[in-house]
Structure formats: structure tokens, C-alpha cells
Amino acid sequence: MFEKFQSKYEKDKVKEGAESLSFDLPIKATGLSEFLGNYSGSSFGGLYRVHSVQNIGKWNQVVGKAFPEFKNRIFCFGYDWLGRQFALDRKRIESGEPLILMLEPGTGEVLEIPVNFVQFHEDELVDYANEALAAEFFQEWLAAGNASPKLDQCVGYKKHLFLNGSDTIENLELTDLEVYWDISSQLLEKVRGLPLGTPIKNITIS
Incomplete structure (x- = not known):
């Protein structure tokens, strides 16, 4: 399983030793335990990263705070260089398998990806890397002399797109x-919380 993914992506960082999955994961998906056992805490060129098993609960809460309507339905397993989170969706099930969500902090949008966990890694990330991970944009970022993000970093928008950033x-x-x-x-x-039609270009946090 995950042969196509392994042939395309070479992991460049992994936690010491194999992850212990002696406990039960709170969601069932084909290939999930195997994938996390092999790649928990790994980075693939900085483009795609996999959450450490120990941190998944924390990231479910972090992402759920930003997107409260999805709070009780997500299982965040990975993220890309832009900080966008990939999660299994408990409310979208097809052939017994939860489908994928991409939750974007820069746009404030959530994208439903109509594939399961195995299909996401074997098809979407392999055949549609640009659509799924903004791979060409990442190469532009690197070509401009910028660094690849570490596991605890991302490349974020200075001015978010939902605030009319470019x-x-x-x-x-x-x-x-x-x-x-x-x-x-x-x-x-x-x-x-703003009334409809309120200008948002000058919104800041205190």
C-alpha cells in the first residue's frame, strides 16, 4: 500500500523510531494506521507534512477553533507548506470510508475532496500535486531564495486572502x-461577526 506515494515523495525528516499505535485511533480508515506508523512526524521536502500521532488531538482543536462548524467531524492527519490542513471527515462517508477535507487558514475556506485516505495519497498527491499542494507555487517560493518550512512552520500570507491580500x-x-x-x-x-457588506481590508487583531 502507498507504493505510488512512496515513489514520488521522499521523506526528509522523521521522528526517532517507529510510532507506537498500540492504542486505538478514534476514526477508522483503510491504511491510516499503517501510514501513521511509517510517517508520523515526517516531512516530504517541506511540501507535505504528516502530523505526529501525539499532536493530532491538539490540531483537531486548533483547526476546529478556526472552523467551528467542522469542530466535531475532523481528524487532521497532515498539512502542506502553506499550513493548510488535511483531515478525514466523519460526516462524509463513501463505501464505509471517510472522505477528505482541506481547511485553509489563508483563504478561510474549506474544500471537500471526494476521495478517501488511500486515494488521497495514491492519486491526488501523485497525479494532482499542484492542485492539492500548490506545488508550482512552492517552487516559485524556493526559486525566490526562500527556505523550506520546518515541521513547526508554514509559509503564511502577510495579509490573508479573505482580507483582500494578494x-x-x-x-x-x-x-x-x-x-x-x-x-x-x-x-x-x-x-x-461583521454585518454583510462591511469593508474588511483594514481589519487587524489586537
Whole structure:
């Protein structure tokens, strides 16, 4: 299993030793235990990263705070260089398998990806890496002389796209992943609380 994924992505960082999965995961998905056992805490060129098993609960809470309507239905297993979180969706089941969500802090949007865990890694990340991970944008970022993010970092928008920021390299910066999500959560809460039609370009957090 995951042969296509392994042939395309070479892991460049992994936690010492194998993850212990002697406990039960709170969600069932084909290949999930095997994948986390092999890749928990790993990075693949900085482009795609896998959460450590111990941190998944924390990230479910972090992401659920930013997107409260998804709070009780997500199992965050991975994230990309832009800090976008990939999660199993407990409310979207097909052939007994939970499907995938991508939750984006920079746009404030949630994208439903109509594939299961195995299909996501064997098809989406292999055949549609640009669509799934913004791979070409990542190469632009690196070509401009910027560093690849570490496991606890991401490349975030200086001005979020939902605040009319530009989707350009110039509007990106290397930042702490958790801090970026916390700031994004606060900004999203403010935007959602505004009356319809309120200008949002000058919104800041205190």
C-alpha cells in the first residue's frame, strides 16, 4: 500500500523510531494506521507534512477553533507548506470510508475532496500535486531564495486572502505554524461577526 506515494515523495525528516499505535485511533480508515506508523512526524521536502500521532488531538482543536462548524467531524492527519490542513471527515462517508477535507487558514475556506485516505495519497498527491499542494507555487517560493518550512512552520500570507491580500510570493512569509493558525482563527472570527457588506481590508487583531 502507498507504493505510488512512496515513489514520488521522499521523506526528509522523521521522528526517532517507529510510532507506537498500540492504542486505538478514534476514526477508522483503510491504511491510516499503517501510514501513521511509517510517517508520523515526517516531512516530504517541506511540501507535505504528516502530523505526529501525539499532536493530532491538539490540531483537531486548533483547526476546529478556526472552523467551528467542522469542530466535531475532523481528524487532521497532515498539512502542506502553506499550513493548510488535511483531515478525514466523519460526516462524509463513501463505501464505509471517510472522505477528505482541506481547511485553509489563508483563504478561510474549506474544500471537500471526494476521495478517501488511500486515494488521497495514491492519486491526488501523485497525479494532482499542484492542485492539492500548490506545488508550482512552492517552487516559485524556493526559486525566490526562500527556505523550506520546518515541521513547526508554514509559509503564511502577510495579509490573508479573505482580507483582500494578494496571492503572490511577495505576500508570503515564513512563520510559526501554530501562531499562524491562531492569528487566522482570530481574524476569521472578526470577519464572521461583521454585518454583510462591511469593508474588511483594514481589519487587524489586537
